[in-house]
Amino acid sequence: MTTPSYAIPGSTPPSAAVSAPSPNPADEVDKTAGARSVGEVLEGSQVETVLHELDRNLVGLAPVKARIRDIAALLVIDKLRGNLGLSSQSPSLHMCFSGNPGTGKTTVANRMAQILFRLGFVRKGHLVSVTRDDLVGQYIGHTAPKTKEVLKRAMGGVLFIDEAYYLYRPENERDYGQEAIEILLQVMENQRDDLVVILAGYQDRMDTFFQSNPGMSSRIAHHLDFPDYAVDELLHIAGMTLAQQNYHFGPGAQEAFEAYLGLRIQQPHFANARSVRNALDRARLRQASRLFADRDRILTADDLVTLEASDILASRVFKQT
Ligand SMILES: Nc1ncnc2c1ncn2[C@@H]1O[C@H](COP(=O)(O)OP(=O)(O)OP(=O)(O)O)[C@@H](O)[C@H]1O
Numbered sequence: 001m002t003t004p005s006y007a008i009p010g011s012t013p014p015s016a017a018v019s020a021p022s023p024n025p026a027d028e029v030d031k032t033a034g035a036r037s038v039g040e041v042l043e044g045s046q047v048e049t050v051l052h053e054l055d056r057n058l059v060g061l062a063p064v065k066a067r068i069r070d071i072a073a074l075l076v077i078d079k080l081r082g083n084l085g086l087s088s089q090s091p092s093l094h095m096c097f098s099g100n101p102g103t104g105k106t107t108v109a110n111r112m113a114q115i116l117f118r119l120g121f122v123r124k125g126h127l128v129s130v131t132r133d134d135l136v137g138q139y140i141g142h143t144a145p146k147t148k149e150v151l152k153r154a155m156g157g158v159l160f161i162d163e164a165y166y167l168y169r170p171e172n173e174r175d176y177g178q179e180a181i182e183i184l185l186q187v188m189e190n191q192r193d194d195l196v197v198i199l200a201g202y203q204d205r206m207d208t209f210f211q212s213n214p215g216m217s218s219r220i221a222h223h224l225d226f227p228d229y230a231v232d233e234l235l236h237i238a239g240m241t242l243a244q245q246n247y248h249f250g251p252g253a254q255e256a257f258e259a260y261l262g263l264r265i266q267q268p269h270f271a272n273a274r275s276v277r278n279a280l281d282r283a284r285l286r287q288a289s290r291l292f293a294d295r296d297r298i299l300t301a302d303d304l305v306t307l308e309a310s311d312i313l314a315s316r317v318f319k320q321t
């Protein structure tokens with residue numbers, strides 16, 4: 001094999017766009033090195049902790065969780081094969097996460113990075129999240145250095161490219177996005193034992209992108225579809241989010257929030273779990289204003305943690321109908 005012209009050398013210190021992996025015992029010594037059973041690999045890598053967290057902390061997403069388990073199984077078996085000296089090419093792990101905004105793609109990508117790291121498929125396990133603007137320059141000669149800089153930061157971890165289809169602009173013949181795609185393709189092929197690329201975005205636009213970029217399509221081994229959440233799942237997410245923030249719904253507030261969701265879903269720019277979070281943030285603001293208005297009242301813990309129905313019903317969404 002010839003030396004790849006776009007080989008990206010080792011690591012640079014993590015920057016702001018990077019999320020660090022959680023500390024891992026396997027960091028110092030590879031505790032899966034001598035493993036001969038699935039149980040030994042799971043114990044040595046602690047990968048099940050990540051899978052359990054995924055199950056517990058993320059509402060719904062059954063098909064996504066099942067696919068993640070399948071991929072984890074593939075990695076564990078690959079590990080065992082390696083331990084017995086059954087050589088094989090390192091598995092292709094580049095993925096596509098398709099789904100509407102706020103369906104959990106970034107969250108799951110972070111977990112995927114942890115799984116890959118714990119099983120030793122990437123050295124560092126961090127996730128670098130980028131969009132077209134991080135990769136593509138405005139002027140001739142700017143794109144290659146930008147893309148290579150991002151790849152350098154991502155080496156040893158996961159490169160998450162949000163709305164990846166914006167890299168390809170067929171309407172503009174001389175678009176520099178094509179240059180970024182070509183560099184990515186080379187690195188995805190030649191350095192796949194040290195970098196996993198996850199492309200994310202709307203399903204239909206991803207499909208069109210792959211049709212026009214068969215080279216990219218052929219390098220993506222795993223396609224995961226993130227479905228929209230049903231109202232009861234969104235309510236469940238709301239309850240979990242509030243509990244994490246030490247708040248809860250008071251009498252009638254959950255029903256008000258359900259009514260809110262029913263209306264909000266039909267409006268433009270609805271973004272699933274992200275919209276739930278934003279709506280709860282605004283409800284907390286209204287709760288604070290409500291409590292603030294009465295400066296002589298002694299506030300109990302219950303007052304401070306409770307979102308009342310009125311805090312939800314004051315939303316703009318109810319006024320528009
Ligand atoms: N299944 C879920 N259970 C609980 N919380 C969730 C779930 N899915 C998403 N969230 C929360 O919703 C927010 C948005 O999720 P995330 O950023 O992963 O979605 P996304 O698909 O990447 O969205 P976007 O396309 O807008 O980038 C996060 O705060 C995340 O924790």
Ligand SMILES: [Mg+2]
Pocket residue numbers: 105106107162
């Ligand atoms: Mg995201």
